[in-house]
Amino acid sequence: MKKDWTPLALVPVIALVALPLVGSAPTWVTLTVAGLAMGMMIFMMASGLTLVFGLMDVLNFAHGVFISVGAYGAATVLTRMSRQMEAEGLASDLSAMIPAVLAAIALAAFLGWFFERVLIRPVYGDHLKQILITMGGLIVFEQLIHVVWGPDIIPLPRPGTITGSFIVGEAAIERYRVAAVVVGLAVFAAMWLVLNRTRIGLLVRAGVENPEMVESLGYRIRRLFVGVFVAGSGLAGLGGAMWAMYQEQVNAQMGAQVLVMIFIVVIIGGLGSVGGCFLGALLVGLLANYTGYLAPKLALGSNILLMVLVLLWRPRGLYPIGKA
Amino acid sequence: MPEPMLAIAGVNTHIGQYHILQGVDFEVPRGGLTMLLGRNGAGKTTCLRTIMGLWRASAGSIRVDGHDITRAATPDVAQLGVAYVPENMGIFAGLTVEENLRLAARAGEPDASRLEWIWRLFPAMKTFWHGLAGNLSGGQKQMLAIARAIVEPRRLLLVDEPTKGLAPAIIANMVEAFRELKRTDTTMLVVEQNFHFARSLGDTVAVMDSGRIVHTGRMDALAADAALQTRLLGLSLDAHQ
Ligand SMILES: Nc1ncnc2c1ncn2[C@@H]1O[C@H](COP(=O)(O)OP(=O)(O)OP(=O)(O)O)[C@@H](O)[C@H]1O
Numbered sequence: 001m002k003k004d005w006t007p008l009a010l011v012p013v014i015a016l017v018a019l020p021l022v023g024s025a026p027t028w029v030t031l032t033v034a035g036l037a038m039g040m041m042i043f044m045m046a047s048g049l050t051l052v053f054g055l056m057d058v059l060n061f062a063h064g065v066f067i068s069v070g071a072y073g074a075a076t077v078l079t080r081m082s083r084q085m086e087a088e089g090l091a092s093d094l095s096a097m098i099p100a101v102l103a104a105i106a107l108a109a110f111l112g113w114f115f116e117r118v119l120i121r122p123v124y125g126d127h128l129k130q131i132l133i134t135m136g137g138l139i140v141f142e143q144l145i146h147v148v149w150g151p152d153i154i155p156l157p158r159p160g161t162i163t164g165s166f167i168v169g170e171a172a173i174e175r176y177r178v179a180a181v182v183v184g185l186a187v188f189a190a191m192w193l194v195l196n197r198t199r200i201g202l203l204v205r206a207g208v209e210n211p212e213m214v215e216s217l218g219y220r221i222r223r224l225f226v227g228v229f230v231a232g233s234g235l236a237g238l239g240g241a242m243w244a245m246y247q248e249q250v251n252a253q254m255g256a257q258v259l260v261m262i263f264i265v266v267i268i269g270g271l272g273s274v275g276g277c278f279l280g281a282l283l284v285g286l287l288a289n290y291t292g293y294l295a296p297k298l299a300l301g302s303n304i305l306l307m308v309l310v311l312l313w314r315p316r317g318l319y320p321i322g323k324a
Numbered sequence: 325m326p327e328p329m330l331a332i333a334g335v336n337t338h339i340g341q342y343h344i345l346q347g348v349d350f351e352v353p354r355g356g357l358t359m360l361l362g363r364n365g366a367g368k369t370t371c372l373r374t375i376m377g378l379w380r381a382s383a384g385s386i387r388v389d390g391h392d393i394t395r396a397a398t399p400d401v402a403q404l405g406v407a408y409v410p411e412n413m414g415i416f417a418g419l420t421v422e423e424n425l426r427l428a429a430r431a432g433e434p435d436a437s438r439l440e441w442i443w444r445l446f447p448a449m450k451t452f453w454h455g456l457a458g459n460l461s462g463g464q465k466q467m468l469a470i471a472r473a474i475v476e477p478r479r480l481l482l483v484d485e486p487t488k489g490l491a492p493a494i495i496a497n498m499v500e501a502f503r504e505l506k507r508t509d510t511t512m513l514v515v516e517q518n519f520h521f522a523r524s525l526g527d528t529v530a531v532m533d534s535g536r537i538v539h540t541g542r543m544d545a546l547a548a549d550a551a552l553q554t555r556l557l558g559l560s561l562d563a564h565q
């Protein structure tokens with residue numbers, strides 16, 4: 001179990017292989033930035049799910065709802081505050097964005113707490129019931145979103161500061177993508193610090209590996225799990241809000257639509273591994289953008305192919321957690 | 325007669341549809357080392373897991389130092405001062421030796437002088453302090469698992485097959501460590517297959533078979549009675565080295 005750097009090489013390898021295929025360097029730069037941005041957003045949406053699975057062996061298909069609800073929360077705030085954003089400048093944009101993002105996190109986290117209590121807790125230890133009840137929850141809550149916010153797709157105003165592009169050489173780089181990369185890196189860094197530099201993080205890492213032993217040392221894994229579940233839901237909400245701003249629209253199914261990709265990322269990374277999840281998300285994001293440009297019809301298939309190849313190479317994912 | 329550290333009476337445990345422990349009764353005297361012996365599949369591991377609250381007893385009672393823990397949740401049992409070294413050792417492979425021990429120290433950090441003592445018992449723990457536990461050898465992993473259980477003083481230590489898969493030289497090292505532990509008045513319940521190891525450390529002994537206790541008594545008495553060993557354990561002392 002040496003520190004294992006090989007999987008990290010996959011990101012530059014995929015990017016370099018894509019360069020001659022794409023042909024034009026500016027297009028390649030644009031696609032690469034887009035892929036990294038998409039990867040960061042997928043990471044935010046997926047990171048909670050992988051920890052929840054690792055800690056309590058819970059399969060949560062309703063995770064998509066947290067994404068959608070976060071997006072709606074942000075949309076509600078941004079629509080209300082659109083007047084603020086008419087004023088030019090970063091300060092006025094931030095005065096709308098920060099509340100919107102906080103609303104997304106809070107709403108999704110609250111919903112996560114509710115889900116854990118009402119739906120997940122009664123089905124601990126039973127995968128079939130977990131799949132059925134969380135699928136049911138996904139459908140019911142999508143309908144509830146329609147009841148609260150209406151059935152139509154809501155267009156999402158994006159603040160001026162993060163609209164438009166930088167031009168670097170001949171490549172156009174969307175500002176929003178750069179912002180997404182910055183936020184994604186910040187979230188990853190914060191998670192890394194919490195996991196590696198705090199006692200709670202130590203407990204989570206140990207718990208993902210062997211929950212029973214953590215209990216035998218005198219810690220209540222349930223309490224830890226609720227905390228991780230709520231935090232993971234909040235992150236999914238944040239990811240959802242950012243994803244919605246990226247697409248400049250919100251709909252109730254958006255969470256369910258990215259769920260397949262999220263599960264692929266969680267599996268590629270190794271169940272329970274945050275680092276693996278981050279790496280997997282970047283790979284999926286890059287590949288989706290390169291194939292989307294080169295062979296649009298293969299875009300979804302390419303991620304499934306990636307998963308198959310990764311699992312052939314490492315059957316338990318890129319960074320498997322040593323389950324005892 | 326002081327109250328025993330651990331008193332188990334009429335304990336039954338079901339795992340799914342299987343009735344594994346079928347009325348287990350025995351006591352672990354305060355400050356001593358009790359060996360729990362028995363053939364493969366006798367229910368020794370199940371017994372330790374039931375004490376820890378990892379399986380729930382369906383009948384009977386378990387008391388630790390006078391506290392009823394029959395229905396207690398695992399963290400509560402641990403907080404009462406019961407430490408557990410499972411058969412698979414349960415070390416956290418992705419954490420360093422230091423992190424494994426820090427997690428076990430509920431005070432937050434291991435006490436410095438106690439740590440020195442542990443390092444003297446198991447010098448490898450000091451050598452590989454910042455190494456990943458998953459990289460340790462089998463014997464070193466077992467040492468880490470025991471070190472983790474004693475990083476703070478505990479009332480009762482439950483250890484499941486500490487010599488499993490270890491080379492003779494490492495077993496000798498382990499015997500020394502347990503001797504040192506006995507000097508600290510820690511009460512221990514140790515499951516063993518290695519009769520030689522059991523005999524050199526046990527004060528009292530309980531033997532299980534098919535989910536029941538079939539013999540309790542002093543270890544030296546059992547060690548001196550070859551016929552009894554054969555009957556209880558199905559193997560002569562010679563076959564056990
Ligand atoms: N999770 C489980 N599900 C079903 N049966 C189990 C389970 N765990 C143990 N058993 C059964 O319970 C019985 C006792 O098992 P246990 O592990 O307690 O024995 P043991 O005395 O520790 O054996 P060994 O010396 O091989 O470790 C065995 O028949 C075993 O098959």
Ligand SMILES: [Mg+2]
Binds near residue numbers: 368369370411484
């Ligand atoms: Mg056993």
